[in-house]
Amino acid sequence: MRVVQTLSKDQTATVVADACLHCGEPLVPRQQDFCCSGCALVHDLIERRGWQEYYRLRALNQGLPNQNKDNPAPSFGYLNTQSYYEKHCRRRENGYQGTWYLEGLHCAACVWLIEKLVQNCSGVINSELYFGTGKLVLWFRPDTDLEGLANVIAAAGYQVGLVPQVSGEEGRDLLRLGVSGALAGNIMLMSLPFYTGLEDGGFALLFAWTAFVLSLPLLAYGAKPFFKRAGLALRTRCLNLDVPIVIGLLSAFGLSTYSLVQGRIGDLYFDSMGMLVFFLLTGRYIQNMGVKRALRETQRLLAAMPQMVLCREGETWIEKPVEYLKAGDRLRFRAGDLVPVDGVLDSAGGVFNLHVVSGEAEPVTLTRGEQVLAGSVNLAGLVEIILENDAENSRFAHFQEKSQKLSHKKHQDPIAEAAARWFLPAALTVALLGFVLWYPSAPTRAFSVALTVLIVVCPCALALAEPTARAWGLSRAAQAGIWIKRPEVFARMDQVDEVIFDKTGVITEGLPKLIETRWYMGRAHWYKAAICALEQAGHHPMAQMFLAAWQTPATPAPTLASVGEVQALPGVGVRGTIDGCDLVVCSLAAVPQFCRDVADLDAVDRLAAVLDAGHSAVAVLNNGRLAGTFTLEDAVGGEVAEAMACLARLGLQRTMLSGDRQAVVDKLTDLLGMEQGLGARQPEEKLAYVAEGDARVCLMVGDGLNDMGALAAADIGVTHALGTGAALEFADVVLRRRDLTAIDQLFDLAARVKRATRRGLTLSLGYNLVAVSLSLAGLIGPLIAAVLMPLSSLSVIAVSAWTLRQRSR
Amino acid sequence: MGILWMLVPLALALSGIAVVAYVWAWRNRQFDDMETPAYRVLFEDGAATRRGPRANGEAVRGKEETP
Numbered sequence: 052m053r054v055v056q057t058l059s060k061d062q063t064a065t066v067v068a069d070a071c072l073h074c075g076e077p078l079v080p081r082q083q084d085f086c087c088s089g090c091a092l093v094h095d096l097i098e099r100r101g102w103q104e105y106y107r108l109r110a111l112n113q114g115l116p117n118q119n120k121d122n123p124a125p126s127f128g129y130l131n132t133q134s135y136y137e138k139h140c141r142r143r144e145n146g147y148q149g150t151w152y153l154e155g156l157h158c159a160a161c162v163w164l165i166e167k168l169v170q171n172c173s174g175v176i177n178s179e180l181y182f183g184t185g186k187l188v189l190w191f192r193p194d195t196d197l198e199g200l201a202n203v204i205a206a207a208g209y210q211v212g213l214v215p216q217v218s219g220e221e222g223r224d225l226l227r228l229g230v231s232g233a234l235a236g237n238i239m240l241m242s243l244p245f246y247t248g249l250e251d252g253g254f255a256l257l258f259a260w261t262a263f264v265l266s267l268p269l270l271a272y273g274a275k276p277f278f279k280r281a282g283l284a285l286r287t288r289c290l291n292l293d294v295p296i297v298i299g300l301l302s303a304f305g306l307s308t309y310s311l312v313q314g315r316i317g318d319l320y321f322d323s324m325g326m327l328v329f330f331l332l333t334g335r336y337i338q339n340m341g342v343k344r345a346l347r348e349t350q351r352l353l354a355a356m357p358q359m360v361l362c363r364e365g366e367t368w369i370e371k372p373v374e375y376l377k378a379g380d381r382l383r384f385r386a387g388d389l390v391p392v393d394g395v396l397d398s399a400g401g402v403f404n405l406h407v408v409s410g411e412a413e414p415v416t417l418t419r420g421e422q423v424l425a426g427s428v429n430l431a432g433l434v435e436i437i438l439e440n441d442a443e444n445s446r447f448a449h450f451q452e453k454s455q456k457l458s459h460k461k462h463q464d465p466i467a468e469a470a471a472r473w474f475l476p477a478a479l480t481v482a483l484l485g486f487v488l489w490y491p492s493a494p495t496r497a498f499s500v501a502l503t504v505l506i507v508v509c510p511c512a513l514a515l516a517e518p519t520a521r522a523w524g525l526s527r528a529a530q531a532g533i534w535i536k537r538p539e540v541f542a543r544m545d546q547v548d549e550v551i552f553d554k555t556g557v558i559t560e561g562l563p564k565l566i567e568t569r570w571y572m573g574r575a576h577w578y579k580a581a582i583c584a585l586e587q588a589g590h591h592p593m594a595q596m597f598l599a600a601w602q603t604p605a606t607p608a609p610t611l612a613s614v615g616e617v618q619a620l621p622g623v624g625v626r627g628t629i630d631g632c633d634l635v636v637c638s639l640a641a642v643p644q645f646c647r648d649v650a651d652l653d654a655v656d657r658l659a660a661v662l663d664a665g666h667s668a669v670a671v672l673n674n675g676r677l678a679g680t681f682t683l684e685d686a687v688g689g690e691v692a693e694a695m696a697c698l699a700r701l702g703l704q705r706t707m708l709s710g711d712r713q714a715v716v717d718k719l720t721d722l723l724g725m726e727q728g729l730g731a732r733q734p735e736e737k738l739a740y741v742a743e744g745d746a747r748v749c750l751m752v753g754d755g756l757n758d759m760g761a762l763a764a765a766d767i768g769v770t771h772a773l774g775t776g777a778a779l780e781f782a783d784v785v786l787r788r789r790d791l792t793a794i795d796q797l798f799d800l801a802a803r804v805k806r807a808t809r810r811g812l813t814l815s816l817g818y819n820l821v822a823v824s825l826s827l828a829g830l831i832g833p834l835i836a837a838v839l840m841p842l843s844s845l846s847v848i849a850v851s852a853w854t855l856r857q858r859s860r
Numbered sequence: 861m862g863i864l865w866m867l868v869p870l871a872l873a874l875s876g877i878a879v880v881a882y883v884w885a886w887r888n889r890q891f892d893d894m895e896t897p898a899y900r901v902l903f904e905d906g907a908a909t910r911r912g913p914r915a916n917g918e919a920v921r922g923k924e925e926t927p
Contacts, residue, residue: 159899182896226886233879237872254864261868 073097076208126370127211128359130197134372139213146176146192151201152351153185154210164207172200184347212351224339228332231273235325238265242322255316262321263311266304273328274300276335292514295475296331300324302505310499318499330844334518338538341525345534349785360384360391380438384429386619393425394436401434403427405710426756426775432619454738454763454781478505485827503826515844516811520851524804527855531796532787540767540783544801546748547767550698550794551741553753554709555685556773557789558719563667564686565600571654572678581629582636582671588617588627596683624669635672642670642677651677658682687719694791695723701798708737710757737761752794754778769794807854811847818843 071078071086073094078086085091129135140147153165162182169178169187174195179188191197201211241262249255277300281293303320310318359370363381373391376382381397384390390403402414405427414430417423423436482504489497521538528535535541552558570578579601586597615628623644624637635645639662642655655670658680662668671679698705706727709716713730720728729740738760741751751758751765754774762768763781770782771789779785786793822839885891 159902162896162899163903180896181893182899183893225891226883229882229886230879233875233882237875240871241868254861257865257868261872265872 126359127198127201127205128370129372130201132372134374135197135213136193143190146190146195148188148190149197150213151187151189152212153180153187153204154212154351155208156182156185161209165204165209168203168207169200172196172203175200185351224332224336227273227276228329228336231269231325231329231332234265234269234273235329238262238269238325239322241265242319245316245319250316259311259316259319262319263308266307266321266324269325269328270300270304273332277328277331292474295478296327296514298475298478299505300327303327306499306503318503326844331514334515334522337522338518338525341522341529342536342538344529345525345536345785348534348787349536349779376438376441378438378440382436382438384434384436386429386432388429390423390427390429390436391425392438393440394423394438396421396423396434397437398432398434401432402430404430454760454777481823481827488827500827504823516815516847516851517808519848520804520807520811520855523807523852523855524800528797528800531793531800532790533793533797533800534785534787535783536785537783541801541804543748543766544750544798545805547703547750547798549704549706549747549749551706551708551749551751551753551761551765552725552791553751553755553758553761554707554711554716554719556754557752557771557791558691558707558723559685559687560789563596563683565596565681566666566684566686567682568679569658569681570679571651572673572676575679577630578671578679581632581634584614584629585617585625585627585634585636588614588625633674634678637670637672639668639670639680642672645672646675646677648676655680685715687722688789688791690790690792692723694795695725697792697795698798699724701795708732708740708751708761710734710737710755734758734760738764741765750794752791754789769797803855807851810854811851814850815843815847818846 070076071090072084073090074086076086085094135149136147140149156162156165162180165180165187166178169175169189172195175189175191177190180186181188189197204211241258244254244258249258274297277293277296280291281297284291284294303324306318307320307324310316360373360376361368361383362371362376363383368383376392382392382394396417396419398419400416400418401423402416403423404414405424482501485504486497486501489500521541524541525535525538579597583597583601613630617625617627619625620637623641624635626633626635628634637645639655639659643652646652654677658668662682667683669681669683670677671681695705704727705725706729707716707720707725708729710732711730713728716728716730719725732740734757737757741749741761742764748766750767750769751761752769753762754770756775756777758770759777759781762770762778767784768782769784769786770778771786773789774782774785784797818839
């Protein structure tokens with residue numbers, strides 16, 4: 052069953068039905084409260100000391116939902132297909148190598164257990180488990196029963212998933228950083244004698260030439276990424292920060308080598324060059340670590356098994372991977388299955404939840420011949436669907452392709468662009484000025500002055516200011532449960548003028564909540580248990596809501612004598628016999644079908660009359676008499692109003708963009724005081740709304756398949772960990788919890804990063820101005836310049852760290 | 861001070877050894893996973909000795925080879 056996790060602050064523990072009270076592992080039948088005696092013991096210890104706070108904190112901190120997919124019971128059949136070998140594995144001698152993502156690793160025992168399980172699987176040649184990332188790398192022969200292995204691991208309580216595409220990028224950065232650090236340090240060492248006054252003689256030549264030799268690999272290997280990116284920028288005729296860096300590096304190296312050949316030991320800048328490369332690599336490495344962490348977390352959320360679909364072949368039904376499906380195939384889906392392709396319904400009727408497709412919160416009833424869209428979840432009974440097009444030709448696949456294109460051409464980094472655009476011409480102008488000023492009086496000196504200017508203006512501090520600030524911002528954000536996949540987000544945040552929200556799943560919780568209950572025949576306790584049993588057995592969409600409302604550890608349900616046959620009534624409700632009573636749970640409108648009592652019908656009418664728009668109601672009937680009514684509301688998350696108020700204070704336009712009915716949207720926008728509410732929008736219309744207007748910068752918050760395009764098109768796309776895979780893939784920012792106040796935090800953080808960057812830039816520009824004027828006047832010696840340069844870099848780092856540590860106003 | 865003519869190359873050689881050791885460690889994936897080996901030490905069935913990145917036959921990191 053689905054694990055219901057609640058993260059409200061007043062909740063003392065994670066409410067999980069059928070799970071161990073201590074570790075949260077699902078219980079097997081015959082176990083009560085705990086999965087093992089160890090957990091029972093620990094729980095007892097914690098209880099007796101009154102440390103229940105532990106469970107509350109754990110729920111708050113590790114609130115990562117264990118199960119966020121609409122597919123509750125993954126089947127691993129895909130792992131034994133050719134498609135898995137081809138799409139997810141690499142060939143190796145004697146077999147293949149594939150990577151799985153495991154969720155739920157806690158401690159050494161987990162590592163031990165999984166390695167044991169893998170060792171016992173024949174066919175696996177070798178394996179390695181990475182605890183930190185949850186990666187399990189398997190090297191196996193083609194005939195290995197991976198399905199069985201995955202089932203065993205899943206049975207042990209870990210979730211097994213695959214990441215959509217194998218990312219090829221692996222850290223050469225660390226190697227480069229380490230080697231450059233060693234080279235730069237040694238160059239520094241060789242330069243030390245010059246700082247202390249060594250000027251001439253054999254030793255001076257020894258040190259100078261050694262520094263020269265060491266700087267060759269540093270330039271060729273350590274600085275290679277800068278040359279590469281600068282070259283790329285020049286070829287595409289735009290500027291980035293790497294261009295001035297490369298000019299600085301080359302001029303430093305050229306001037307130093309020239310002086311060395313001429314025998315002038317005074318003008319050596321090898322040390323500055325080395326430090327520049329090392330600091331820049333460090334800054335970028337730290338920033339990349341932050342981004343990588345965000346990507347890793349998203350990948351973990353994305354990790355899932357490709358769905359296998361039951362497909363008719365001849366007389367039998369076989370499981371097939373989705374991409375092998377062809378037009379005309381007849382597919383079968385059980386209740387709770389996600390329909391991964393577009394098709395035509397070929398059963399008498401079916402109820403589908405279109406929440407992820409269109410944003411509509413209420414289930415939709417379809418009849419034979421009607422179209423079922425990819426992403427719909429089958430809610431009741433077994434349905435058959437006939438495929439219209441090949442899987443890769445579905446509307447969904449096209450939409451996904453379009454979104455991919457959009458997200459690839461996302462904007463460049465505005466600050467770095469602007470800095471490079473202004474910085475390079477300014478530096479060149481000043482250098483030229485120096486050359487022109489000095490040329491009449493001292494032609495040889497003019498050349499060296501111009502070069503000195505270029506080195507002094509070296510954008511070291513400039514290029515460091517931003518990565519440092521961003522690295523801090525990224526790590527702060529990650530601590531707050533905000534994973535940022537693109538650091539440029541920080542630079543764009545303060546330009547945002549419209550925040551667009553999806554409704555279902557973002558503003559509202561997507562699951563209706565029970566707000567009012569009336570009992571007409573007493574025995575509420577028994578009815579609660581009976582309704583839960585009925586709903587669960589019938590796979591009714593309301594089941595989770597009733598369970599969440601009624602089945603808490605504090606109130607154990609009474610045991611039911613017998614649960615008879617349960618029948619799902621598509622589009623109506625559930626019917627079944629419990630303890631000898633014929634119970635029906637159905638919508639208010641369907642009550643007359645089952646009930647003939649005038650007084651009861653009157654009561655139903657009265658309730659229907661006072662029902663608000665946006666509310667709905669369900670009734671329970673016992674042997675044709677009304678036993679209870681329940682008013683439901685698709686609840687607005689508690690912190691939404693607070694988040695909206697904060698955004699209003701920032702002066703942002705707040706828009707709701709939903710696939711749900713306009714009436715529902717209007718009601719919510721009024722309630723939350725949002726400026727604009729647009730309802731009944733198709734996914735394509737959502738995309739168009741977000742993409743329109745070049746000058747407008749917008750932030751989109753969404754979580755469904757229908758938001759995928761809008762998230763890709765938005766300047767900043769935000770989703771949360773419960774979002775669908777597509778949303779996670781296209782969003783730039785992923786929130787660990789569905790808590791919209793995190794967006795305010797993000798704005799605050801971005802403002803601070805910006806402030807830190809600005810201070811760093813101001814400082815380094817100020818320093819550069821002074822240094823340049825002094826060196827233009829010929830007052831500053833190369834020695835002082837060499838000492839000042841790393842010092843300015845360090846001060847930039849210090850300033851941004853200090854700014855970010857400050858409390859926000 | 862003539863000793864410097866020997867000491868400087870010696871210092872360079874020493875740091876060269878350090879760099880070579882670092883490159884070796886990187887190529888053998890010593891930095892890939894900083895957590896799990898710490899746990900493996902705790903296993904009593906000798907898994908720690910068998911499962912070092914070298915011992916398990918994992919290819920040494922080559923030019924474009926990625927895991």
